[in-house]
Amino acid sequence: MPERAVAGGKENSVETPVESTRERLLNVAEQRFGEGGYEGTSLRAITVAAAANIAAVNYHFGSKEALLRAAVARAMAPVNTERRRRLDQLEAKGRPTAEQLIRAFVEPGLELVLRRGERGPMVARFIGRIAFDPSQRIRELYAAESDPVEARYLAALQAALPRAAPESVAFGYVNMLGLLALHQSQALTRPPGDPVDPADDPGKLAENLIAFLVAAFDRGLRA
Amino acid sequence: MPERAVAGGKENSVETPVESTRERLLNVAEQRFGEGGYEGTSLRAITVAAAANIAAVNYHFGSKEALLRAAVARAMAPVNTERRRRLDQLEAKGRPTAEQLIRAFVEPGLELVLRRGERGPMVARFIGRIAFDPSQRIRELYAAESDPVEARYLAALQAALPRAAPESVAFGYVNMLGLLALHQSQALTRPPGDPVDPADDPGKLAENLIAFLVAAFDRGLRA
DNA sequence: GCATAGTTCAAACGGACGTTTGAATGAGAG
């Protein structure tokens, strides 16, 4: 066995933290699915990059789709946790404003995932890509991971915007979801150098997107 | 040969207007690529549905990707034409407002394509899907079809919003592009019955989206 | 009539796909 974490040992090697085959598969799946989509990425490409045997996928997860499901769940967990935490905090202090809610929803998706470490952008692109995969089957797989907390935000937004019709708030909400996913997937950043790159700085991107959405929610929804 | 238009004849059969193999392939490709994406749709599925031989694709187009390219060009042509026409008309009467520009850009994408006949929604979904395909190669294929007229709109928008920084206008512009594509692809309409369906009526959808975007452009862009 | 060019056809090409198998390998428990 080439590289394997010691089960009982209290230390990992200092230089390269040893990852299990399962973890390596999830990491590479995150990257490759984010780059090429689900259909466009083969298990062989994943297992080669992860230095794992093809059969390891079916041993650890059961199938290609189950691998994707596990990767989505792992990637979404911290985002959902942070969104829940922020919403709890806001609601503990009374009825939140639309801007507070938008910020609490968008920032965990962009910041918490665009910032930290090397893998951040990969995770963001992965989530954004899966959320709007061509296959409805895959999209539902993502929706199942994020629906509960999303429902809470939708209800809070409707309470924060009593002058707008509920359908209008829902319309704004799916627009927020979609724009966030598109920026996460980096599909909006035009291929070459190009005239302008709106997302050169993740922090700026978050502020620009929030300002854009706040204006649209506050004044762009029908009664 | 089962069904084939008579070349010299002056009339087609009254009941079923006969389509050429080439046209049938383009029609079915539009539908299937729009449903399953490029990678998720096989040439065999297309040729079976089009009642054509597999080799017909390579005879008429050369390859799967060339078939997609031809379908994109055909689908985008009327949209681009209409956008150009509207922009010419607006600019002939002086400097257009942001709302006029947004309307002239969004409506041809939604209305002209969502309304007419049975095939409208299929074409819309096809365009929306290809515009944000997981593969950058496919996305560039779409961009090549719509870039020229898009560049004119971007310039006009920047002139209409002198208080906003050019990068901010470009940011709003890609957001408009992305939201339009997402609504066209119907990826934002949640799968089942669901709490609310924001896009029940195409006409309403256009007005809602335009109002949303106008508010965001007018008040949501940084200086 | 015949020749010609444009299309369609069944069949096969090599390769890549997701999945499965059964043996080999490893560490920990008795």
Next chain:
DNA sequence: CTCTCATTCAAACGTCCGTTTGAACTATGC
């Protein structure tokens, strides 16, 4: 040491993929 069980491995499974081939068919011009 021996047994056990989790994990890894090379190899093969059958299926589907995009593409190519070469013959058959069709309409038109001579």
